Amino acid sequence: MKRQLINVSNRLPVTLGEEIKKSSGGLVSALAGLEREDLALRWIGWPGKAVEVDQQSDIERRLRQEHHCMPVFLDQSTAHGHYDGLSNSSIWPLLHYMPTYFRYQPEWWPDFVAANRLFADKVQEVAGENDLVWVHDYQLMLLPRMLRERMPNLRVGFFWHTPFPSYEVFRCHPHREDLIEGVLGADRVGFHTFGYLRHFREAVVRLLGIESEITTIRQPTHQTQLAVCPIGIDARRLEETMKGESFAGHYQKLCETYRDQKIILSVERLDYTKGILRRLNAIDRFLSKAPDVDRLKFIFVSVPSREGVEQYQELRQEVSRRIGQINGRHATLNNSPIHFIHGTVEFEQLCALYARSDVGLVTPLIDGMNLVAKEYVAAQSEPGRVGTLILSEFAGAAEELFNALVVNPYDPGAVADAIGMALAMDAREKADRMAPMRNRVMRMDARAWARAFVDDLAAIEPAVEPARKIEAAIDRVKEAMNGGGRLAMFLDYDGTLREIERQPSAAVPTAEIRELLERLAAMRKVDLTIISGRSEEDLSAFVGRLPVRLIAEHGASIRAAGGRSWERLDRNISTAWKEQILRLLQLYEQSTPGSRIENKRTSLVWHYRNADPEFGAWKAGHLASELAALLANDPVHIRHGRKIVEVTPSGIHKGSAIVHAIGEVRYELILCAGDDQTDESMFRLGLENLLSIKVGDRQTSAQYRLPTPAAFRAFLRRCIGDLSINPAD
Numbered sequence: 001m002k003r004q005l006i007n008v009s010n011r012l013p014v015t016l017g018e019e020i021k022k023s024s025g026g027l028v029s030a031l032a033g034l035e036r037e038d039l040a041l042r043w044i045g046w047p048g049k050a051v052e053v054d055q056q057s058d059i060e061r062r063l064r065q066e067h068h069c070m071p072v073f074l075d076q077s078t079a080h081g082h083y084d085g086l087s088n089s090s091i092w093p094l095l096h097y098m099p100t101y102f103r104y105q106p107e108w109w110p111d112f113v114a115a116n117r118l119f120a121d122k123v124q125e126v127a128g129e130n131d132l133v134w135v136h137d138y139q140l141m142l143l144p145r146m147l148r149e150r151m152p153n154l155r156v157g158f159f160w161h162t163p164f165p166s167y168e169v170f171r172c173h174p175h176r177e178d179l180i181e182g183v184l185g186a187d188r189v190g191f192h193t194f195g196y197l198r199h200f201r202e203a204v205v206r207l208l209g210i211e212s213e214i215t216t217i218r219q220p221t222h223q224t225q226l227a228v229c230p231i232g233i234d235a236r237r238l239e240e241t242m243k244g245e246s247f248a249g250h251y252q253k254l255c256e257t258y259r260d261q262k263i264i265l266s267v268e269r270l271d272y273t274k275g276i277l278r279r280l281n282a283i284d285r286f287l288s289k290a291p292d293v294d295r296l297k298f299i300f301v302s303v304p305s306r307e308g309v310e311q312y313q314e315l316r317q318e319v320s321r322r323i324g325q326i327n328g329r330h331a332t333l334n335n336s337p338i339h340f341i342h343g344t345v346e347f348e349q350l351c352a353l354y355a356r357s358d359v360g361l362v363t364p365l366i367d368g369m370n371l372v373a374k375e376y377v378a379a380q381s382e383p384g385r386v387g388t389l390i391l392s393e394f395a396g397a398a399e400e401l402f403n404a405l406v407v408n409p410y411d412p413g414a415v416a417d418a419i420g421m422a423l424a425m426d427a428r429e430k431a432d433r434m435a436p437m438r439n440r441v442m443r444m445d446a447r448a449w450a451r452a453f454v455d456d457l458a459a460i461e462p463a464v465e466p467a468r469k470i471e472a473a474i475d476r477v478k479e480a481m482n483g484g485g486r487l488a489m490f491l492d493y494d495g496t497l498r499e500i501e502r503q504p505s506a507a508v509p510t511a512e513i514r515e516l517l518e519r520l521a522a523m524r525k526v527d528l529t530i531i532s533g534r535s536e537e538d539l540s541a542f543v544g545r546l547p548v549r550l551i552a553e554h555g556a557s558i559r560a561a562g563g564r565s566w567e568r569l570d571r572n573i574s575t576a577w578k579e580q581i582l583r584l585l586q587l588y589e590q591s592t593p594g595s596r597i598e599n600k601r602t603s604l605v606w607h608y609r610n611a612d613p614e615f616g617a618w619k620a621g622h623l624a625s626e627l628a629a630l631l632a633n634d635p636v637h638i639r640h641g642r643k644i645v646e647v648t649p650s651g652i653h654k655g656s657a658i659v660h661a662i663g664e665v666r667y668e669l670i671l672c673a674g675d676d677q678t679d680e681s682m683f684r685l686g687l688e689n690l691l692s693i694k695v696g697d698r699q700t701s702a703q704y705r706l707p708t709p710a711a712f713r714a715f716l717r718r719c720i721g722d723l724s725i726n727p728a729d
């Protein structure tokens with residue numbers, strides 16, 4: 001069977017009526033170009049209006065058969081809370097740096113979750129394990145994570161059509177963590193510009209505390225790749241339209257109507273991000289000084305948008321009021337300078353407008369990309385009749401269209417001057433500016449964009465290691481348990497048995513962990529040891545009451561199962577360096593808010609988990625090099641681990657503590673499990689009956705890997721015959 005490319009966007013590209021009409025947006029053509037022999041295209045989305053329950057199955061059948069579309073039916077109230085509410089009143093304004101437009105009602109959140117869940121149900125119904133899923137935009141931010149939880153092998157891409165703002169703005173959202181975590185379920189996340197990518201990564205680091213490289217975010221279950229892939233226009237459709245008769249007719253008509261006039265064109269959805277009111281101020285200013293207003297026509301095509309959201313209704317009224325005012329002020333007997341269309345025009349008419357206009361005036365206050373700017377450029381195909389593009393520096397498109405007259409839309413004087421310059425520009429300069437832009441826009445079109453994204457998504461290896469492999473480990477443990485010999489278990493605590501907490505003192509064992517350890521400890525043939533970098537006090541407090549052996553401070557002390565006193569394994573080891581190093585760490589603690597020192601018997605640790613993540617990491621790098629220089633001749637080991645820098649005597653490590661603990665006992669199997677660098681000394685012991693398990697995603701010499709502490713606990717349960725949980729979960 002063909003592999004499917006399942007494209008999921010909030011809105012299906014169809015209009016429901018007597019007939020079902022397929023819309024012809026850029027995304028539709030871009031993806032149609034991908035339909036190859038090996039890829040079958042499917043669409044999932046909301047069909048645009050609430051459908052009566054008794055009509056749903058008929059509409060669904062027709063959508064599937066005629067258009068390969070799978071509808072997600074939402075009742076009116078869920079659709080309102082999801083779309084008008086959470087998506088467009090709370091997330092959209094923040095993505096566009098406009099917290100003053102932010103509105104939030106707690107009852108919208110359950111609608112948002114429910115709608116995303118219904119989308120996930122539909123994907124699950126349609127998708128096979130080997131398929132590709134491409135999710136679009138902020139309305140579906142929770143969907144990638146839901147899909148990963150349900151179908152871990154599915155390859156999921158996510159594309160942001162909007163900007164992604166600075167963390168300082170995004171953090172205003174009450175559900176910021178859920179939203180970001182939702183997106184991180186994807187294998188690949190695409191942005192129009194590097195600026196948006198950089199902001200997104202920063203939000204991940206600061207909100208979720210995940211350390212990441214610039215374009216890779218490692219998570220226990222998979223990696224998310226971040227990529228810059230600016231969207232393009234449907235160049236082929238535009239070119240073909242401009243060859244057609246309908247276009248020629250409209251073009252001719254425009255030339256006649258505006259025979260002696262210069263046209264300055266703006267096209268957009270009526271949205272506060274598009275900068276319409278500020279643009280009108282600039283036009284007002286320009287007209288006040290313009291020598292011949294009769295020769296000028298500003299045409300606005302303002303497409304009605306999100307009319308269910310209050311601020312859009314207010315904007316519409318304000319725009320009409322301002323236009324009336326400006327036209328009143330500058331109209332002459334023969335002309336009123338602004339022609340305002342509140343509606344859509346046919347694509348042929350739009351192309352004719354682009355081609356006939358002398359200036360394309362595109363001045364959003366902020367815009368993910370802005371395809372109108374690119375379409376305007378593409379329509380300047382006749383060498384003798386080329387217009388000029390004025391483009392806001394805050395549109396993503398400005399990064400590619402830098403030969404335009406780039407303006408600051410907040411500066412009415414600068415925009416007014418740019419209009420003057422554009423109208424006065426000589427033909428040569430217009431052509432010189434336009435040619436390289438048009439070349440790029442025609443080549444890097446929507447098809448090229450979609451192909452690049454999908455090819456890279458398809459090349460990603462399935463995220464989860466085959467469950468089969470861990471089954472082999474379970475079999476080995478079970479075999480050892482059923483055999484005649486004994487079994488030793490050396491289990492690290494934080495990050496292995498127990499999830500990491502921001503405050504180390506909060507990581508007390510849960511009831512589930514206590515019960516699990518008790519069951520293991522009660523097994524006659526099993527010798528259980530908890531082996532940790534924690535102090536004797538911490539370990540005693542956390543698991544000291546259980547009948548298990550404890551090894552503290554990475555192997556510096558050991559306490560027998562049920563024992564009370566600790567045996568010190570560090571008798572001949574010097575800690576004379578501690579005093580001087582403590583003074584140094586105190587300086588770092590003082591200058592790095594949120595960091596703190598842990599003074600253990602044999603070692604010193606500087607923790608920076610609660611410091612600013614970037615500043616903390618930077619200071620930690622400095623500290624590690626300073627320590628390396630200071631302690632070059634001391635028998636210590638300096639470790640820059642997970643949000644810590646630690647100095648320990650070099651003779652002490654978990655591996656040697658295990659050798660000590662085992663002593664003369666002959667074990668059938670020795671199981672070691674851990675999550676960080678200090679656990680590698682156990683994994684590298686080289687004993688032939690060793691079974692080693694790494695929890696988490698970093699490099700390791702362990703034989704097996706599990707993604708999370710929860711998966712490790714499930715593994716232990718399986719080993720002792722509790723079949724209720726799957727370790728691959």
Ligand code: GDG
Pocket residue numbers: 026160161162231267268269301303343344345346347350367368369370371372373375
């Ligand atoms: C979002 C992001 C990002 C407009 N009026 C008519 C009409 N249009 C078409 C244009 C263009 C599209 O609508 C508008 O696209 P934009 O990119 O300008 O803006 P948004 O709708 O805000 O889109 C944006 C985009 O997603 C893609 O990632 O660039 O930043 O906000 O294609 O041609 N089409 C017709 N009649 C009209 O009256 N036929």
